[in-house]
Amino acid sequence: MREIVFDTETTGTNPASGDRVVEIGCVELVNRVETGRTYHAYFNPERAMPSEAEAVHGLSTIFLSDKPLFGHKAEELLDFIGDAPLIAHNATFDFGFLNAELARCGRDPVCLSRMICTLVLARSRHPGAKHSLDALCTRFGVDRSQRVKHGALLDAQLLAQVYVELTGGRQIGLGLMVDAGPQGTSASRGSTVQRTVRPPRPHGPSVEELARHAQFVSKLKDPLWLKLQAIPAAS
Structure with missing residues (x-):
């Protein structure tokens, strides 16, 4: 207009x-x-x-x-x-x-x-x-x-x-996202934004990650948590 x-x-x-x-x-x-x-x-x-x-x-x-x-x-x-x-x-x-x-x-x-x-x-x-x-x-x-x-x-x-x-602000007429499209896409007025859908990651570490962690910890000298473990628990 x-x-x-x-x-x-x-x-x-x-x-x-x-x-x-x-x-x-x-x-x-x-x-x-x-x-x-x-x-x-x-x-x-x-x-x-x-x-x-x-x-x-x-x-x-x-x-x-x-x-x-x-x-x-x-x-x-x-x-x-x-x-x-x-x-x-x-x-x-x-x-x-x-x-x-x-x-x-x-x-x-x-x-x-x-x-x-x-x-x-x-x-x-x-x-x-x-x-x-x-x-x-x-x-x-x-x-x-x-x-x-x-x-x-x-x-x-x-x-x-x-x-x-x-009458609406500087963003009047700006195409905003209105709905989600199929197969991981989001449709907006005048354009389609592609999204990469990643599979969910398990919260627990894998066997390989646990092995690498144990190898790393074994190289530490006088770690603090060993000192804490030596302190007797309060009765």
């Missing part, structure tokens, strides 16, 4: 009041495994970047001034995401901005039935715990040392690892 994990960076928190998407990052998963295919783009928001937002992601008005408009990259983005389910952290936020940008350039919105929210998954699995992306990375041992500021592609890559943990 193909899924897309994505994240956006914006000029603020409310697309209805004119805030815009300035960066998007997408990571492709197939059967919960990263394929290495990604999509990443910066956009000119056609407005100044508020200092509060710049402090979060570090994207300035000057840096974004020569970047393409969202509408100029919309077809490319839609081709990448296709009809796959879309995974985001606090997904209503990212879907709201994505669909607002699509509406501005005359595109149909992405259906909310495709939305998978890792924040909802995390709250269901770990009620009462912290559910920020940083907290989830810490919980699942995901390395976030490069996350100095928010970045759409980096955050999507981190979230992809978190999503795998939330």
Whole structure:
């Protein structure tokens, strides 16, 4: 199954009041495994970047001034995401901005039935715990040392690892042994492991082993057990 994990960076928190998407990052998963295919783009928001937002992601008005408009990259983005389910952290936020940008350039919105929210998954699995992306990375041992500021592609890559943990862990899809096959073999999904069946060994020593042991003991000088045998037993 193909899924897309994505994240956006914006000029603020409310697309209805004119805030815009300035960066998007997408990571492709197939059967919960990263394929290495990604999509990443910066956009000119056609407005100044508020200092509060710049402090979060570090994207300035000057840096974004020569970047393409969202509408100029919309077809490319839609081709990448296709009809796959879309995974985001606090997904209503990212879907709201994505669909607002699509509406501005005359595109149909992405259906909310495709939305998978890792924040909802995390709250269901770990009620009462912290559910920020940083907290989830810490919980699942995901390395976030490069996350100095928010970045759409980096955050999507981190979230992809978190999503795998939330939905079964890194070993999801691993073929495990399910039953024992005939004649000393064990069947597993996709492979057969051969086992060598050895006959049981008698617990007692053989006549030859006893003879070799007696020969070895006879060569010992002043063995300790002879001294113990000379001590009279307590009455």
